[in-house]
Amino acid sequence: MNELLATGSLSLLADRPYMPPEASTYSGTVDFWFDFILYCSLFFFVLMNGLTAYFAIRYRRKAGAKPHGPTHSNTLELTWTIIPAILVFVMFFGGFHGFMNMYTPPENGYDIAVTGQQWNWTFTYPNGHTDSELHIPINTPIRLTLESVDVLHSLYIPAFRAKMDAVPGRYTRMWFEATREGTYNVFCAEYCGTSHSDMTTKCVVHPSMEGYKEWLAAADPFSKKNMTDEQFEEYKADPAKFIAAHPEIKNLLPLDKMGEILWKKKGCNACHSVDGTANIGPTWKGVYGKTEQFENAPAQTVDDNYIRESIVDPLAKIVKGFPGSMPAYQGRITDREITALIWYIRSLGDQKAK
């Protein structure tokens, strides 16, 4: 019975037009109970409104007709108390049973850490790689540990029927096991401010564990596995030459291009524009080399060291006219990534100078 429910083979339709595709082990259970309640509800809805409409027409006011009929009946009252009571108990029990499965992570699973932040998700994989997309292998129980650095968020993957809040100051856990290869929507379901609706990403289900591992190994060209410190210095000195000489390092682009990707991946784009438009934080366009005024420190030129400090400890110097709302990235960003971001910001400054 449990297996049947879990695989969803008891469900009356395969992919329903009113539900996302079923892509996790427990989405079938959810859909089964959804349908059960749906059919019960339709029955009572038709019954109640059918009777109402029938009575409204049959007994509409006519001259001379005298109202008649009983004013109470304990038998009827008991009938329409007991039948719904039994049905809702079945629903309660089914929902409870399914829920315990959905919210009890299995003993063994593949762990990924999730950090919510206004307004992007960061997934930290077991090898230390961080990414803004969720990649997982198929047919493997995945256990997520969620936290938030600022306000409430909620990780929601409709195709998996999975949802859990990310709460600042505590860890929450969720799990699922994907059963269908593909790319699925990931949403933030708990309102978190201006760009709440842009706090979305993708979940990529890899068709095998090997494929997933391959992706993970190559995902971050900046990882120490993919590039030694000497190699990174070589790359920094002349990116184009280094990239041409090292085709084995996948996904590697020139430093400022890597910075641009990180601008999106790390969620800087939620607050910093690169085209000069004002946002939560100052635009990066033309900021490099400019003399910046601060709320809480003497004025200073924007250079490499200042940018580095702004990223790891943003409240040390708060730019005049802006709120101190940038989260600190200390411990969530590598030195190499900061370097790439600096190069990117620098490239935006050059454009203005030209």
Next chain:
Amino acid sequence: MSSLDASTALGHGHAPPREGVNYLNADNSVAGWLGTLDHKRICILYLVGVGIMFLIGGLFAVLFRTELLTPGKTIMDANTYNKFFTLHGAIMVFIVIIPGIPAALGNFVLPLMLGTKDVAFPRLNLASWYMWLFGTLLMLSSLVFGGVDTGWTFYTPYSTKVQGGAMAGVVPTLFGAFMLGFSSIFTGLNFIVTIHKLRHPNMSWFTMPLFLWSIYATAVIQVLATPVIGITVVLAAIERLLGIGIFDPALGGDPVLFQHFFWFYSHPAVYIMILPAMGVMSELIAVHSHKHIFGYRFIGFSSVAIALLGFLVWGHHMFTSGQSTLLSVIFSGITFSIAIPSAVKMFNWIATLYGGSISLNAPMCYALSFMWIFGIGGLTGLFLSTLATDIHLHDTYFVVAHFHYVMAGTIFVLFGATHHWWPKITGRMYNENVARVACALLFIGFNTVFLPQFVMGSLGMPRRYYNYKEEYQIYHVISSIGSYIMSAGVLTLIYCLSTSLMRGAKAPRNPWGAATLEWQTASPPVVENFETTPTAGDPYDFDALRYDEKTGDYVYVGNPTGPKH
């Protein structure tokens, strides 16, 4: 019965009413209105205020529904959108629906139904209206300070932590909610005492109209639950203003604690909105089908059961918050138990219709609309109290549609009630056909707005989204079109009521043939409410009334066979 002296029954020794003078034309000075202690005039103050705020709250909704016609920007930016849905929610919940039936119509009807001259504390009653007014102005003032974009739920730490542009209005909004809360508490207190102390001497608890049972149950919730939200919003304001850690973990607080506090009030608040509507439904259904209400005691006790159980289910808003699974299971179980008394009410109303003499006038049309709407609202609640399905549906448009079917459903009852008591309040009749057209437009518009939202919600569309994936657009477009149909309905309704005010036919005392006491006095009533002591019997004994062709009025003749009840 009639041996009672008028002044004892009315509770006040007053000069006899003057000819041609009623509560509306007695004293038309500004002080006579804004300083009035007459519960009937206070009703008018509320009705006008609530009506204006309903239009403002609705306007915000039409604007952001227009924004949602396309993903990305249509007519406003994300911050404006966020402020609009916040204000729409806060206005509709705190300013319109919560006071809508109990404070506005309840004020008019409750003392009249009890056969008394006024509420127990007329000054407190006026003070409640002023608190409502200042609370409303405080909330609106947030717009001047830059607005609020927290959503009407004010979840922490967002509401206490985030500074800047869209958030400067948080503190005035919180204090506004505080004021509105106390307005509601005092109204509840006033009504409880009035029902206990000023009932007609011949009216027992079980010959009291069911509307009063529901107002009583509501008042108990208002008095017991509302202080909690008052204190919660003050705590949030303290955290925001003084940086004392209560809810913000960065200051050592607990953000989930806020959710517990908030829903400890706000779930019962759903019943503050729905119970009075259910009470009105019992009146509308019985009166306009001239049939004794079916299962009086079951309906009365189900109000009390809903009120009590309503205190024990707040955690069903928090199944995904990280609260313990055991708690979630308990809350789910208790939530289901509320389905039973709600179903009991529905079936009793249907049974009342059976064998009746049903007039399909505007109040009945609104009542029948509510049967449909509340049917959907209640049944979709089952999907949300079932744990496994709620995990998927929580914080999606499914929830948005569900609570509109429940809470905005009460607006249909408010409109039905307004038509029902309109002749008594204004002394004029309205045009039935225009009123029915308005009801039809509202009904069609409402379903066009919210039915598609169930589908997009179960397909995974999260709520409070400014931007969305293209696959959801079709549902958004249909929903927005529905909001325009509803607007047409509201305009028709305004047209209907304002033409009635200007040139409506004079209303008789009892145009519907209702057996409750308010129909035994003139329309509109005299300042003292009753010229002579009303006769209290079974409030649903329609055999005690005879129709008088000449005046179009129903006259009380008493029931020769004795009350049925």
